[in-house]
Amino acid sequence: MKIESIEYEAIKRVNLPELLQGYGLVVKASGPENYLTRCPFHEDKTPSLSMSWKKGK
Numbered sequence: 584m585k586i587e588s589i590e591y592e593a594i595k596r597v598n599l600p601e602l603l604q605g606y607g608l609v610v611k612a613s614g615p616e617n618y619l620t621r622c623p624f625h626e627d628k629t630p631s632l633s634m635s636w637k638k639g640k
Contacts, residue, residue: 599634 586594600610600618610620616636621627
């Protein structure tokens with residue numbers, strides 16, 4: 584499935600840490616542009632999902 588460029592641009596603007604917090608996950612800063620949280624797809628006891636604004640991931 585190919586994502587159209589207009590949809591891709593909309594996805595890039597989503598604030599992922601805020602979105603995950605809205606689902607009840609605790610998101611903590613891990614540096615100036617990095618965040619850590621528990622993975623919402625499996626049981627975690629420690630944060631394993633990392634996000635970075637600089638990398639766009």
